[in-house]
Every structure is written in structure tokens, then in C-alpha cells.
Amino acid sequence: MQDWKRQPGFFAAIAAAPVTWLILFFIVPLAIVWAYSFGRNTGLTSIDISGTFANYSRALEPLYFEIFLKSVAVAALTTLICLIVGFPVAMAIAFAPPRWKPWLLLLVMLPFWTNLLIRTYALLSVLGTRGFVNQTLEWLWNHCGWLMSAVGLPEPGPFQPLPLLYNNFAVIFGLVYVHLPFMVLPLYAALDRLDKSLIEASLDLGAGHWTTITRIVAPLAAPGIISGLIITFVPALGSYLTPELMGGTDSQMIANVIERQFKRANDWPFGAALSFMLMYATFILIALQALRNKTIEARS
Amino acid sequence: MEQRTTTLAEFANRRSLLKGLGVAAVGLSFGGLAACSKESGNGTDAAPSAKIAPTGEESKLNFYNWDTYIGETTLDDFKGASGTDVNMSLFATNDELFAKLRAGNPGFDVIVPSNDFVERMVTADMIVPLDHALLPNIKNIDPSFIDVAYDPGRKYSMPYTWLVLGIGYRKSKVKPIPDSWKPLFDSDQYKGRIALLSEAGDLFRLYGKYLGKSVNDLTAADIKTIEAMMIKQKPFVKAFHEDNGQDLLVKGEVDLVLEYNGDIAQKMVEDDDIDFVIPKEGSQLNSDTLCIPKGAPHPKNAHAFINYLLDAAVGKKITETILYPTPNAAAKALMPDGYKNNPVVFPPAALLAKCEYAKYRPDMQPLYEEAFTRVRAA
Numbered sequence: 001m002q003d004w005k006r007q008p009g010f011f012a013a014i015a016a017a018p019v020t021w022l023i024l025f026f027i028v029p030l031a032i033v034w035a036y037s038f039g040r041n042t043g044l045t046s047i048d049i050s051g052t053f054a055n056y057s058r059a060l061e062p063l064y065f066e067i068f069l070k071s072v073a074v075a076a077l078t079t080l081i082c083l084i085v086g087f088p089v090a091m092a093i094a095f096a097p098p099r100w101k102p103w104l105l106l107l108v109m110l111p112f113w114t115n116l117l118i119r120t121y122a123l124l125s126v127l128g129t130r131g132f133v134n135q136t137l138e139w140l141w142n143h144c145g146w147l148m149s150a151v152g153l154p155e156p157g158p159f160q161p162l163p164l165l166y167n168n169f170a171v172i173f174g175l176v177y178v179h180l181p182f183m184v185l186p187l188y189a190a191l192d193r194l195d196k197s198l199i200e201a202s203l204d205l206g207a208g209h210w211t212t213i214t215r216i217v218a219p220l221a222a223p224g225i226i227s228g229l230i231i232t233f234v235p236a237l238g239s240y241l242t243p244e245l246m247g248g249t250d251s252q253m254i255a256n257v258i259e260r261q262f263k264r265a266n267d268w269p270f271g272a273a274l275s276f277m278l279m280y281a282t283f284i285l286i287a288l289q290a291l292r293n294k295t296i297e298a299r300s
Numbered sequence: 301m302e303q304r305t306t307t308l309a310e311f312a313n314r315r316s317l318l319k320g321l322g323v324a325a326v327g328l329s330f331g332g333l334a335a336c337s338k339e340s341g342n343g344t345d346a347a348p349s350a351k352i353a354p355t356g357e358e359s360k361l362n363f364y365n366w367d368t369y370i371g372e373t374t375l376d377d378f379k380g381a382s383g384t385d386v387n388m389s390l391f392a393t394n395d396e397l398f399a400k401l402r403a404g405n406p407g408f409d410v411i412v413p414s415n416d417f418v419e420r421m422v423t424a425d426m427i428v429p430l431d432h433a434l435l436p437n438i439k440n441i442d443p444s445f446i447d448v449a450y451d452p453g454r455k456y457s458m459p460y461t462w463l464v465l466g467i468g469y470r471k472s473k474v475k476p477i478p479d480s481w482k483p484l485f486d487s488d489q490y491k492g493r494i495a496l497l498s499e500a501g502d503l504f505r506l507y508g509k510y511l512g513k514s515v516n517d518l519t520a521a522d523i524k525t526i527e528a529m530m531i532k533q534k535p536f537v538k539a540f541h542e543d544n545g546q547d548l549l550v551k552g553e554v555d556l557v558l559e560y561n562g563d564i565a566q567k568m569v570e571d572d573d574i575d576f577v578i579p580k581e582g583s584q585l586n587s588d589t590l591c592i593p594k595g596a597p598h599p600k601n602a603h604a605f606i607n608y609l610l611d612a613a614v615g616k617k618i619t620e621t622i623l624y625p626t627p628n629a630a631a632k633a634l635m636p637d638g639y640k641n642n643p644v645v646f647p648p649a650a651l652l653a654k655c656e657y658a659k660y661r662p663d664m665q666p667l668y669e670e671a672f673t674r675v676r677a678a
Contacts, residue, residue, distance in 0.1 A: 044424035044662070045402050063670075067677050130552045163492070165553070166539040244542070249534050252676045263395035264500060265669040 037272035047269055055273030064257065068277065071253040074168075074243075075236035078175040082183040082232050083225070085176070090187035091217075094194070108184050116178060120245050123174055127164040127246075134161040166248040174242040179235065183228045190224020191217070230289060234282050254278060353384045355600035362597070363388045363605070364397065364408040366588070368566070369461075371618040378608050384601050393543070401426055405595035409602040415450040415587045418457045419660035427591045429455050434603035437610035440630035445587070450657060457589035458606055459627035461562065464585050464647060464655055465497070465506065466578040468546060468564035473555040481510035481579045484556060486529060491536045493555040495548045498540035500672035501665060502584060503530070505658055506558070509581050516659045523664075523671050530675045540676070549574055560586070562624035565644045569623070576644045582654030587627070 037056070039049035058064070093104045111119060126132045141159040148154070164170060194217065202212040218225070240255035247253075254274065261271030353359035359382075363375075367390045371377075375386040389408075391397045394417045400406065401421075413421060421427045432438060435458065438446075445459045467478050474483075474490065483489050484496065485507055496503060505515035507526040518526075538554050545557030546567045564576040590609060592602045608614055615631025625645050626632050632640060639645060 044420060045426070063674055063677060067673075070677075128551060128553060247539075249537050249540055250676060250678070252673070257673055260669060260673070263393065263399050265666055266395070266398065267666060267669075 033272045034276060036269050037276050039269040039272075041267060041269060044266065055270045056277070058270060059273050059277050064254075064274065067252065067257055068254050071237055071255075072281075074171065074175070074253060075233050075239075078172060078179060078236045079183075079229055079233045081172070081176045082180050083229065086180055086183035086187055086228070087225075089180075090184050090191050093184075093188050094191035105185075105188070108181050108188075111178075111181060116241060119178065120174060120241055123177065124165065124245065127170060127173070129161045129163075129165070131164070133164060137162065165246060166251075168248065168251055170246040170248070171243050171251045171253075174246045175236050175239055178239075178242065179232045182232045182235065186224045186228040186231065187221065188224075190221040194220055226289060226292075230285060234285070237282070238278055353598075353601055353604070354382055355598075355604050357598045357600050359384045359601070360598060361386045361410065361601045361605055362408045364391060364400075364411045365389075366391065366412060369412065369588075369622055369624075371614070371621045374609070374614060374618055377614070377617075378605060381608065382601075382604060384605070386605065401593055405593045407597055408593050409596040409598045410605055411591050411593050412460060412588050413457075413591055415448070415589065416658050416660040418589055418591060419450045420662075421591070421593075422451070422456055423660070423662075426594055427456050428594050428596070428599070430458065430592065430606070431603060434600070435607045435610065437607050437612075440610055440612055440615065440628050442627050442629040442632075445627040448587070448657070449659070450587075451589070457591045458610060460588045460590050460609065461622070461624040462585060462587040462627050463560045463562050463624055464578060464652070465502065465558060465583045466561055466564075466576055466647075468549050468557045468559045468567075468574060468576050470549060470552075470555045471573050471575050477575075477577055478556060479577050479580050481506060481581055484558060485510050485533055487533075488536045490556055492538050494537045495539045495541045495545050495554040495557045496537055497545065497558045498542055500668040501658065503558075503672065504668045505584055509583060510579075512581065515584050515656045516661070518664065520667060523667050527671045527675055530672075531678045534675060534678065561644050561647065562622065565623045565642065568644065578647050578651045578655070580651070580654075582651070582656070585652075585655045585657050587657070 035049050036047055038051050038053070039047045040052055040054065042048040059068075089108070093101060093108070096104055124131075128134070138159045138161070164173075198216055198220070199212055202216045203209075207215065238255050239253060240259060243251045243253045244256055244259075255278075258271050258274045258278075261267045261274060265271075361384050363386050365388055370388070375388060378384060378386055391400070394414050397411060397413055398417060398420065401408070401411070402424075405426075411427075413427075418427070432454075438454070438458070441454075441459060445462070446454055448454075448459075451457045467481075467484060469478055473493070478484070484494055504518060504523060504526055507529060508515055508518045508522060511522070511525070513522065539548065541548055541557065543559075543563070545554075545559040546563040548554050549557050549559075549564075550567050550571050559576075561576055561578075564574065568574055568576070590606045592599055592606075596602055609618065610628060612628070612630035612634055615626055615628040616634040619626045619628075619631055619635060619639070623639070623645060626635075
């Protein structure tokens, strides 16, 4: 068999299109934004790229740094909830009868067929003051009030709708809803590859189900868990639409601030610097992960 | 972009070149717009056709407008009258419009910026002067809208609508009538039932109005004071909305919203439990205008289209749909009394006298934005 690396002509022909695409529509625009982050506004539409670090030092001021930290906290909480909810789902799919698997996977991926904006609007009408959740609760409240008096408690007062929208709860809920498939799919991929006989052995040798999951399944699925954590955390950190549409007065995340720099504030250099702060953080995260993989490889 | 450097005079020559070489380039530059654009009529063919408009230009026009801001049949009617296909794309905020045109006109012929953005775009050399000889329908405009501070003599812009900010509220839930900014800005009376517009500049200026200042005289010290007031009021505010306050009001999410009169007037047709009031301290006026951005590919069609929109009968049809106050006196005269005497659309003159247009102030805008970011982070 020939090594494909020995066919430079063929390799170049195949790689040319994607490489050109990547350079033209990803690297070049990103480089322009990166250059902007070292510039300053000299007029309404002109930016002087002077090599200043003023934008970065402003981005590190407590105001913006705290918004940044809050975004990290929101993304981390989202990721954690996704892991807790997604792990049993992935387990269930991985251990389901083979003829069911494609259908269950399809169900997980189904939301991707609808645009994020549409899904978010759907959530708005589910969680609203007069949304489906509150309507259902109100119906139950009004029709089950007699149960209270039946057990000797006073009749409940009029129904108060739950504040499910326009607060931080709504943002977390929306983010978990949107990012759950990102967690389930890599977890499933890892769990599906798992050697099932190891689980049987563990159970046969007297370990309980919980011990088997924590001591056998989780360590073996660790690469899947880690990639699930990263591909959930990174987009959650930069989420814009969910806090914008579902958040309350204090739910802004860093992406909302970045958007305002490019639009309302018309301060592209500062917006660029904030964007790149986010990128640097992401790069560091991915680099740490790569480093970790390397040390594991070196050990084995 | 090819079109961007094209001046009006050399355009006729350039156009044939574009026809030959630029099809791909034009197609590319409009790829991004296609997602949010609405093709009117049957002109979906992408290649420049042989059709020539009465103006001598290719019979196409790219119109960049706000959503729900044109008559139901206006674009088709214009096609019938002039044979020109209008391709309308939508923007949601002036900032979006500005950001899109900032790096060069992607091919729009007519845009609809608000008054302060007309000033801003003139300063930035992004819009071209209008040729009044091609706009005879300027005679239909109410004379009070011709010599305005933001565009003296209407050199760059033609008024399309005007509007005023105020309080939209649910009558059955809000007593007494909120005829002051106080319940919105400085009181816990309607805790958790308030939504404010998320435009930093508008909010700070209206707080200034509440404090008895002109919207154009705010200083850095005022911003400090107002910021503290906003932070104090924030727990009582349910959301900062993106100019969709009327929907929040109709859905029952909130009972008071800071909104434009036209937006509330549109919803009052569906829901008779809502009303609109301009607070007694006065408010801020806006005017949306028709302009031609620099580098417009079809400037003559653009003039013809603007002139068409300023026609009395056309203006009437637009106004019937959008229900915004019209600066077009001839169109207003054709409207039924129910519109002309609607106190929401045309608030009492005594109240309007206390309202002001906001000037474009480049020094204040970043301060407003940063202060508002602090308010939201607090």
C-alpha cells in the first residue's frame, strides 16, 4: 500500500479548496479583527491600527472582567447540568437495543433541524407569564384547590404565575436546552465504544451499579466526557441569543457586550479586543486539553 | 467594492461594465442579504436583464427598510407604475444599518435611517445629497418637517414617518394613567411589570427629561446621577426590550413599557385594553427618513422611488398599514378621521411642544453605552 503522503500532487489537489476557503473566509477576517483589537477609533468609520494595548487594558477593568467571569460561571453551570442530564441519556442510548439506537440518536439531533432563533422563541411561549407551563399550573391550581380543603388546609388564593422568563434561571434553562445535544453525542460515542464485558465483570465481581459507573464506566468514558465538556462549554461561553432574548435586566453575558460595541457603541477596536479575550480563553482551554492528552499518551 | 467607488456621473458607463463582468461580484455581495430579503413582484432573475426603467437604469432597486414599515402592496404598485423590481431587506436597529454600511455600501439604493443617524451618516460621508428636481412630491410634506435641525433644507433626507417615545400600558392593570416618567424610572409601584427600551442613549436622555433637563444638554455628571437612579430602579424592571415592548405588553408579560407611539397604535387595533401616554415631563421625538447611501447602484431609481413614496395616495396606503404619524400633509388629508384624530398617533400639541429631537453627540454616545453596561452588570 502506498503512503498518501508520498503523493504531494494528489494531496495538494484535494487540500487546495478547503485550505483556500479556510484562509479566505476564516483566517483573513479573523486577522483583520485581531488587528482592530490593537487600534483605536479616529472617526465614525475609520480605525487607526496603532498597536495600542489600551483596548485590552480596558477589557481587564473590573466592569468587563466581572461580566467575563459571570459568563464563565453561567457557561460552567450550563455544562455541569448538561453533563448530569446528558450522561444518563447517553447511557440509555448506548445500552438500548441496536434497532432503537438510530431512532434515539435522531431524537437527540432533531432540534438541530430547527434554527436556534425559532427554538428560543418557542421557549419564550412555553415559559412566559401566560405561557404553556403557567397555563397548565394555573389549570391544576384552579381544579385541585378542593384537595387542599379536603385535607383540612385553607383554600389556596388566586394563582400567581411563576417568573420563569426574563431572569437568570431562564438563561440557564435555555442554554441547557440548546447545548444538551453537544454533550450527549460525544458521551454516546465514548460509551458505545466501551467494552461491555468490563461492566459485566465488575458486576459479577460484586461491585454495585453506582460503583461500576464511577469506577469503571466514567474513567473509560473520560475522553468522551472531556470533549463533551469542552464542546458544550465553549459555545455556551459565547452565547448571545439566549441571554438577549430570555434574560432579565442583569443577565448580560460577554457576547452581548461585544455586540453592543460593534453596533450601538460603534467601538470596533474595543469589541475586537473583547472578542479576542474570549478566543484566548478558549485557546488556552483547548491547549490544556491537548497537553493533557499528550501526557497521557506519553505515559502509556 | 466596485460600486462603492462609482460616482453618480460615471455610473452610466460603469453599469455596462458591471453587466459584463460584475454578475458574479454582485451575486456575491447580495448573498448575505438574501437570507433576510423579500423579493417583490416576479423579478427573481439574478442576471441583469435587458429591462430598462424609465430612469434609464436597470429596472432594479434595493431597499433597506425596517420591518412592518411599508404598505402591503406599495412595492408591487411601484413595479406596476415604473416597471422597477424592488428588493426589500430588513434591519432592526439604526446601529445594524450603520454597521452594515460602515465598511462600504453592499448595494443598497434607499435606506431609512432615523434623524440622529442622518446626522451621523452625513458626518461620516455615507449618504449622498438628494436632487430635489427629481423629487417634486416634496410639496406634499408638512412645511414644519422641511427645515429641521438635523438636516436643514432636507439636503440629504426626506421624512418618511415621525414618532415619539412614551408609555404603553394595560388600562385594567395600571391606575391612575401613568402621565409621568416616575412609575417607570423612579418608583416600585409597578414592581416586575415594567419593560424599558434597551437603547442606552434613549434611556439616559429620557431620564434627563424626567429630571427636567433637555435631551441634548446632558453632561458626564448627569450620567453619573442617572446611572445611580437606574441601578436603584433596576430590581423593579422585568426586562430591557429590543423595541418589541408592544409584544411584551400584548402577551401580558408586563403592564408598562417604554415604546414608540406607532408600535403601540398598531397593537391597540388588536387589544383594546392597552393605551399610550406621553409623560407630562416631555419626551423624545424621532423621525425616520428616506436617504440614498453613497455608492448606490441605482441612484435615479432611488430618487423615483422616494418621490413615489412621498405621493399623497401612496403615502395614505402606507400609513393605513403602519399607522405611524406621517409628515406627509397631503397623505394625512386623505386619511379617515379615526386616524387624524387619534391622540396616540397625533398627541396633543401642548405635549409635543415639550418633546425634542435628540442631536447626534459623538462625545456622549460611548459614555451612555459604558454607563448602561455598568447598570446591567450591577
